[in-house]
Amino acid sequence: MSTVTQRLAELGIELPAVVPPVAAYVPAVIEGPLVFTSGQLPMVSGALPASGKVGDGHGLVPADDAKEYARICALNALAAAASVLGNIDRVTRVVKVTGFVASDPSFTGQPGVINGASEVLGEIFGEEGRHARSAVGVAVLPLDSPVEVEVILAFE
Template identity: 60%
Template sequence: MATPEERISELGLELPDVVAPLASYVPTARTGSLVYTAGQLPIVKGELVVTGKVGAEVSAEEAAGHARTCALNAIAAIKAEVGDLSKVKRVVKVVGFVASAPDFYGQPQVINGASDLLGEVFGDAGRHARSAVGVSVLPRNSPVEVELIVEVG
């Protein structure tokens, strides 16, 4: 059976460097067997790759791809915390925030971008509880932000 790192490679993806905190926080916090990630934006090579509201400047399909990037950044933070993604026993919870135009109601479909990647990387252990929340604005005018809670062993 392939490791999560091998699955990431098979998907044609590469784990990025952990995104440096944008304010006063740390990328992950561990308590017992749980690792919480800070909210992750669609940052690639140190740059926010998109700005704007979903349903206005950013399409739902584009935003789902950016949610996938957020999840990949969260996975990188988890790996930095635990050293080996095979230690992830379960993705417990995903919280996704979508900066939404007033008449946009497709937040769950946007956050599916993150959820789908977690399933591809972790298999059944990637199945999780989730919230997909519409908000008026996110840091740096990002259209999406994703945070994870994972159980490690």
């Protein structure tokens, strides 16, 4: 059986550096056999790739772009988890994903956006990447991010 690190390499995925907190919290916490990550924004090299509401209109973040940002959020969450575990290979299962989408009032495609996070976790962890999930539309997110994702992971 391959390790998580090996699977990431096979997929050509490199976990990013841990995103520094933008307020009074830590990126991840261990409690019992679980790691809880804080909500992760789609930060790339210290900046958001886009901002604003997700929807189907002029001036809105397209759902396909937001789906990619949700993927980035999930990878940032794995980096946060690895930072407290010492090694991402200790993760044995993705337990829960909660995704928030800053949504235009008429947008109802939140599940499709958060699929970006769910799909990459499935690619990395296989069957152990199948998880419970919530996809929630919200009025606004920190820093005007279009998406935010938090995860709960089991580990040994």
